[in-house]
Amino acid sequence: MSENPATSAIKQAISSHDVVLFMKGTPMFPQCGFSQQVVQILSHLGAQFKSVNVLDSDEIREGIKVYSDWPTVPQLYVKNEFVGGCDIVREMFEQGELRDYLAEKGVELVAA
Amino acid sequence: MAVADKIREKLTQALGPRVLEIVDESEQHQGHAGARPGGESHFRVKIVSEAFEGLGRVERQRLVNRALAQELSGPVHALAMETRTPAEAAGST
Secondary structure, eight states, rough: OOOOOOOOEEEHHHHHHHHEESSSSSSSSSHHHHHHHHHHHHHHTBBEEEEEGGGHHHHHHHHHHHHHTOOOEEEEEEEEEEEEEEHHHHHHHHHHHHHHHHHHHHHHHHOO | OOOOHHHHHHHHHHHHHHHHEEOOGGGTTTTSSSOTOOOEEEEEEEEEGGTTTTOOOHHHHHHHHTTTTTHHHHTOOEEEEEEEEEHHHHHHH
16 A cells, blocks of 8 residues: 555644544534534533544545544544544443543543 | 445345344435435444454444445445444343
8 A cells, every 4th residue: 555645644633632533524514414423522521622624635534544444534533542433432422431531531621 | 236235245244243234324314425316325234243242342343344345435425333242232122
């Protein structure tokens, strides 16, 4: 496989912010229901996050799939660690694990 | 072969599931990016399989994604999934 040109941009994003969401659209204007759900969950928990709109760049859009070995967007990273996509984030949230996970990772949760 | 049948065939081969439900949710996504006129673009699968034993959520979904790599890079735009072991499935009912 040839070197992925988006890799350094992706690494830069996930290492310079605690919580990074690769999504379609923006938190204000999500372009996909799955991305929207993850935005809502993070906002509900009061987690600040950096969002990367994959629709802005085909390189990132394809690159993040290869980087994470994950074929779909959204994708959530916390402290450089891949957490999962919409199903996983929602499941963790519904089972009350996501708040603990974020707290354990040292992510500040601001009460809404 | 219809996409749903392909999904069934591949997941059956890869995971030997006890339970396999495949729901085509494409209609809910009509007009949305990635939706196709003939449907079969957005699926939800529920899988109960021993293959998930001892695996975390990410690894479970990776197993499914790998089995369906061809479909995911082609007609299937979105795949929501529930992945449980037989023990977990028994505990939740």
